[in-house]
Amino acid sequence: xxxxxxxxxxxxxxxxxxxxxxxxxxxxxxxxxxxxxxxxxxxxxxxxxxxxxxxxxxxxxxxxxxxxxxxxxxxxxxxxxxxxxxxxxxxxxxxxxxxxxxxxxxxxxxxxxxxxxxxxxxxxxxxxxxxxxxxxxxxxxxxxxxxxxxxxxxxxxx
Numbered sequence: 646x647x648x649x650x651x652x653x654x655x656x657x658x659x660x661x662x663x664x665x666x667x668x669x670x671x672x673x674x675x676x677x678x679x680x681x682x683x684x685x686x687x688x689x690x691x692x693x694x695x696x697x698x699x700x701x702x703x704x705x706x707x708x709x710x711x712x713x714x715x716x717x718x719x720x721x722x723x724x725x726x727x728x729x730x731x732x733x734x735x736x737x738x739x740x741x742x743x744x745x746x747x748x749x750x751x752x753x754x755x756x757x758x759x760x761x762x763x764x765x766x767x768x769x770x771x772x773x774x775x776x777x778x779x780x781x782x783x784x785x786x787x788x789x790x791x792x793x794x795x796x797x798x799x800x801x802x803x
Contacts, residue, residue: 690795700773700791702734705800708764709741713749716781720756722749722763723782729769743787745777761794769800 690696697703704726711724724744728736736742746763748756755762764770773796774788790796 688792688795690792696773696791696796697733699775700733700796701776702736702774702788703732703772704728704734704736704742704774705730705732705769705771706742706744708744708766708768708770711749711764711766713751713763715751719747720749720751721781722746723785723787724764726772732771734774742774743782743785744772744774745781745787745789747793758794761797764797764799771798771800772796 688695688699690699706726706728709725709727711722713720713722715721722745724746726742726744728738728740728742731738744764746758748758748761748763750756750763757763772788773791775791777787777789
């Protein structure tokens with residue numbers, strides 16, 4: 646009889662841990678699966694000068710918040726960035742701008758472009774950016790990374 650109680654206790658603890666793990670994954674949108682998307686890059690930059698010339702602003706920025714969403718079955722992430730330093734463009738240190746990236750984490754799936762993940766909260770990066778004009782989030786001024794992922798250099802990776 647004592648072995649039965651111990652077995653039920655271990656089973657109960659195991660089930661509770663499994664249930665807690667499931668709830669934690671679902672409520673935090675933690676990526677448990679990754680899906681890579683291929684893209685056609687319209688400009689393949691060979692030099693920093695080329696990407697600099699095509700970029701309207703170049704900044705060192707920190708991601709303050711972000712939100713991923715689907716638009717016509719394609720995942721996107723809109724991030725709010727705080728500008729730490731300006732290298733090019735009509736923008737000031739301390740300003741906030743919106744960044745639109747293809748990819749993101751939606752329903753625990755992390756969508757990446759050519760294995761490049763979107764910027765995460767509190768992440769710092771040097772960014773070569775171009776103002777976005779298009780149908781996604783039309784009422785908001787936003788920028789995209791020049792060359793899709795070629796103009797994004799993370800600062801706090803090991």
